[in-house]
Each structure stands twice: as structure tokens, then as C-alpha cells.
Amino acid sequence: MNSLLLSGPESLLPYLLVSACLFAAGILACTTRRNAVGYLMGIELMLNAAALDFVAYGRFRGLEAAGHGQVFSLFVIVLAAAEAAVALALVYSVYRTFRDVDLDRTTTLGSKR
Amino acid sequence: MNLELFLFWPLCALTVVGALSTALARNLVYAALALGVTLAGVSGLYFFLQAEFLAAVQLTVYVGGILVLILFGVMFSRDILGQSQRPSKRVLGLGILSSLVALVAMVRTALAIPAAAGLSGERSAPSAWIGNFSPNTSSHLGDLLATTYLVPFLTIAVLLTVVLVGALVLVRKEGE
Numbered sequence: 208m209n210s211l212l213l214s215g216p217e218s219l220l221p222y223l224l225v226s227a228c229l230f231a232a233g234i235l236a237c238t239t240r241r242n243a244v245g246y247l248m249g250i251e252l253m254l255n256a257a258a259l260d261f262v263a264y265g266r267f268r269g270l271e272a273a274g275h276g277q278v279f280s281l282f283v284i285v286l287a288a289a290e291a292a293v294a295l296a297l298v299y300s301v302y303r304t305f306r307d308v309d310l311d312r313t314t315t316l317g318s319k320r
Numbered sequence: 321m322n323l324e325l326f327l328f329w330p331l332c333a334l335t336v337v338g339a340l341s342t343a344l345a346r347n348l349v350y351a352a353l354a355l356g357v358t359l360a361g362v363s364g365l366y367f368f369l370q371a372e373f374l375a376a377v378q379l380t381v382y383v384g385g386i387l388v389l390i391l392f393g394v395m396f397s398r399d400i401l402g403q404s405q406r407p408s409k410r411v412l413g414l415g416i417l418s419s420l421v422a423l424v425a426m427v428r429t430a431l432a433i434p435a436a437a438g439l440s441g442e443r444s445a446p447s448a449w450i451g452n453f454s455p456n457t458s459s460h461l462g463d464l465l466a467t468t469y470l471v472p473f474l475t476i477a478v479l480l481t482v483v484l485v486g487a488l489v490l491v492r493k494e495g496e
Contacts, residue, residue: 215324215325215328215329216324216325216328216368216369219430219433220430220431221328221332222365222369223426223427223429223430223433224332224427224430225332225335225336225365226426227422227423227426227427227430228335228336228339228340228423229335229336229339229358229362230422230423230426231419231420231422231423231426232336232339232340232342232343232419233339233343234415234418234419234422235340235343235344235415235416235418235419236342236343236351238411238414238415238418238419239343239407239411239412239415240343240407241407242348242397243393244348244352244390244393244394244396244397245348245351247390247393248342248351248352248355248390249342249343251355251359251382251386251390252339252342252343252355252358255358255359255362255382258362259362259365259366262366262369262371262374263369266369266370266371270457270460273369273370273371273457273460274457274460274461274463274464275464275468277371277373277374277457277461278461278464278465278468278469280371280374281374281377281461281465282472282476284374284377284378284381284382285381285476285480286476286479287381287382287386288381288385288386289479289480289483291385291386291389291390292389292483292484292487293483293486293487293490294393295389295390295392295393295487296486296487296488296490296491297490298393298396299393299396299490299491300490300491302396306398307397307398308393308396308397308398309397309398
């Protein structure tokens with residue numbers, strides 16, 4: 208434990224633990240939030256956890272693997288941006304129909320009766 | 321103790337605390353701001369991993385772009401800090417249970433890695449820390465994007481165009 212504390216950024220374990228906490232918090236947000244935007248925040252947390260894992264594993268494998276890991280993370284970030292844009296457009300569209308973005312109330316496919 | 325450690329552990333703690341309050345804060349605006357703290361913290365961890373380009377991208381795209389989008393989205397919810405943001409006891413219990421299961425699974429995997437690689441000790445995970453990369457990885461990243469990952473790179477460019485058009489179509493008023 209003490210050696211871990213002292214090696215700090217030069218050991219893989221802290222990154223993996225932070226990533227695990229991020230992923231768990233993302234699941235918690237996705238399961239408990241009733242608001243569509245809160246749900247989206249949970250998804251962003253989980254994507255970040257995955258990206259951090261890619262970079263961390265790559266970093267501890269040498270320069271070649273570090274590049275591959277970072278490319279994957281770059282794609283994750285770009286996809287997250289695209290997903291956020293589409294999700295926000297959907298949230299706006301849902302808001303126009305239901306006047307609310309509460310996931311428990313948006314229960315019909317078409318316009319609200 | 322060196323300066324790196326003094327920066328590293330608080331950064332880890334800040335990232336985790338930010339993530340937890342993103343999940344648990346009752347006020348959605350606070351949750352969005354906590355998400356910003358977490359994203360900036362992950363960017364700091366990228367700096368520690370010597371992924372400078374990725375850290376910069378994380379700051380500009382996530383903190384500068386996605387977070388602002390999310391804050392816009394928060395403004396659509398009817399009551400941001402009221403009763404409707406509080407999950408029921410049952411849902412909260414199920415959520416905590418499922419996230420704990422995921423956490424335990426991931427932590428067990430993380431702890432098992434040195435053993436699986438046939439190495440001993442926490443310091444020597446897949447392979448030991450390799451000193452500083454001497455040119456930084458950004459140029460290497462550019463090479464990879466232009467050679468090995470050229471097709472995914474172009475595909476993602478097309479995808480972004482589709483997303484741009486799709487988002488515009490989604491927010492367009494019907495009949496316009």
C-alpha cells in the first residue's frame with residue numbers, strides 16, 4: 208500500500224481505480240436520474256472511464272501501444288461529442304412535445320394526448 | 321515526497337468526488353458543474369499519462385463543448401432542484417447495488433492484472449513505467465491517424481457530418 212502511495216502516477220493501479228469509480232458513478236447516474244439530461248451525464252462519465260482505461264493501459268505498454276490507446280480515446284471523445292449533439296437535439300424535440308424532459312412522463316411515441 | 325505526488329492524489333480524489341456528486345447532486349446545475357470538475361480531472365490524468373494532445377482535446381471538446389451543451393439541456397427541465405429530481409428509495413437502492421457490483425468487478429480486475437501478467441508487486445503492472453517519452457506522443461498520434469487508422473478517421477468525419485445534419489433536422493419545426 209505504501210509503495211503504491213509513493214509510486215503514484217508511475218503505477219497503473221490508481222488510473223484503473225479512478226476509472227472504476229467513474230464508471231460506477233456513471234451507472235449510478237443512469238439508473239437513478241429521472242431527467243434525460245442527468246442520464247446523459249451518466250453516459251458521459253462511463254465513456255470517460257473507458258477512454259481513461261485505454262490511455263492508461265497503452266501508456267504502460269510503451270510508445271507504440273500508447274499511440275494506439277490514444278487514438279482509441281480520441282475516437283471515443285469524438286463519438287461522445289456526436290452523441291451529445293444528437294441527444295440534446297432529441298431532448299429539445301421531446302421538450303417541445305411534452306414541455307418536460309422527465310423520462311417517467313414521456314411515455315408516448317407521438318404527441319401527447 | 322515530490323511535487324508530482326502532491327498533485328496526483330488530490331487530482332484523483334477530485335475526479336472521483338466530482339463523479340459521485342454528478343450522480344448524486346439533487347440540483348441538476350450542480351451535477352453539470354461537478355461533471356465539469358470530473359472532465360477537467362480526467363484531462364489532468366491524461367497529462368500525467370503524457371497524453372498531452374488528448375488532454376488538450378479533452379479540455380476543449382468536453383469542458384468547452386459538451387458541458388455547455390449539457391448546461392443548455394439542463395435549462396429544459398421543468399424543476400431543476402425540486403422533488404422530481406429525487407429518485408425513489410427503491411430506484412436509489414437498485415442503482416447503488418448495480419454500481420457497486422460494477423465497481424467490485426472492475427477493482428478486482430484491476431488488482432488481478434499484475435498477477436495475471438506473471439509479475440509481482442503493484443509497480444509492475446502490464447509492464448513497468450517507461451520513463452519519459454522523448455518526442456511526445458502527439459506526432460506519433462498524427463502518423464497513426466494518417467496511416468493505420470485512416471479509414472476510421474474518414475468514417476468518423478462522415479459520421480460527424482451526418483450528426484450535424486441529423487441534429488438540425490431533429491430540432492427543425494415541422495412544416496418549415
